[in-house]
Amino acid sequence: MNKAKAALALTAALLLLISSTGCQRGASASVMPAQSTAAMEAMASDIHHDHDSEMSTEMEPEPAAKGWNKTDAARFTWPSGMPQAGKPTLLRIAITDTTGQPDQSLEVNHEKKLHLIIVSKRLSKFMHIHPVQTKMAGVFEAKVNFKTAGAYKLVADFKPAEGKQQTQSNWVVVARGAGDEPKTEPVLTADKELTRAAGGMEVSLSLGSEPKAGASSMLTFTFRDAMNDKPVTDLQPYLGAIGHVVIMxxxxxxYVHVHAMDERAKGPTAQFHATFPEPGLYKIWGQFKRHGQLLIVPFVIQVH
Ligand SMILES: [Cu+2]
Structure with missing residues (x-):
């Protein structure tokens, strides 16, 4: 890569990150500046290609269905070695079509061709990042910084030109960093109250009637300004919509697919449709943007 090209690629990567930094959150609602220094540093480091040391954490891609509504496969590899806590590690994701070749047809959906959600096994950690497409269409890379050791689920969310929105996932075990003490993740429990403080707002989640497995549920987030208790009407678009909701x-x-009802709304409510497949506990992460800050608002609910 010549210098001009490299500078261009870096600028593009930084721009992508400004709107979409990966982050890690505990159980409480929290605020993240839109421009995260850690993420910028992570991206600024050289994304390189080192095929010799490539390690695969996944078996061969599963054979995919043929024709329209095709199902792609995803191959998750760690070209510079398996991840260790506290050390940004290069992840490569190759989305392959039915012939096993990288799928060059991926469409931009919510401003990105590839969305990557990473959660820890008990869901106390959450990241939503956008790996950058390499020179080869269908092959994406990102540096991932796992803050703590343990098992993590990676979920790649994308849409092939001739297929539906789909996800492919992979578990990875992150090794302990030097001097790390082993930590156990707290067990998930349902929230007693579905209201949280986030970014100077009070955010409540309402599920209408009690959510039932297999039936469509409507999730309504309501935003009030914590200072003056007024309804918030100046939410900013995040990934081209009022917000982004992930459910596991x-x-x-x-991974439960969620659809915004009115993507252009700015508050004071944001509504989403979701169908919970089975009874049990689910964690819901709402991601919203206001005053240039990206907010992550998590809730845990029981579905009957
Ligand atoms: Cu995304």
């Missing part, structure tokens, strides 16, 4: 079941086995 307690074992991080099921």
């Amino acid at each position: 079941d307690a074992d991080a086995e099921r």
Whole structure:
């Protein structure tokens, strides 16, 4: 890569990150500046290609269905070695089509071709990042910084030109960093109250009637300014919509697709449709943007 090209690629990567930094959150609602220094540093470091030391954490891609509504496969590899806590590690994701070749047809969906959600096994950690496409279409890379050791689920969310929105996932075990003490993640429990403080707001989640497995549920987030208790009407678009909602079941086995009702709304409510596949505990992460700050608002609910 010549210097001009490299500078261009870096600028593009930084721009992507400004709107979409990965981050890690505990159980409480929290605020993240839109421009995260850690993420910028992570991206600024050289994304390189080292095929010799490539390690695969996944078996071969599963054979995919043929034709329209095709199902792609995803191959998750760690070209510079397996991840260790506290050390940004290069992750490569190759989305392959039915012929096993990188799928060059991926469409931009919510401003990105590839969305990557990373959660820890008991869901106390959450990251939403956007790996950058390499020179090869269908092959994406990101440096991932796992703050703590343990098992993590990676969920790649994308849409092939001739297929539906789909996800492919992979578990990875992150090794302990030097001097790390082993930590146990707290067990997930349902929230007693579905209201949280985030970014100077009070955010409540309402599920209408009690959510039932297999039935469509409507999730309504309501935003009030914590200072003056007025309804918030100046939410900013995040990834081209009022917000982004991710839902996982307690074992991080099921990723629930969520659709915004009115993507252009700015508050004081944001509504989403979701169908919980089975009874059990689910964690819901709402991501919203206001005053240039990206907010992550998590809730844990029981579905009957
Ligand atoms: Cu995304």
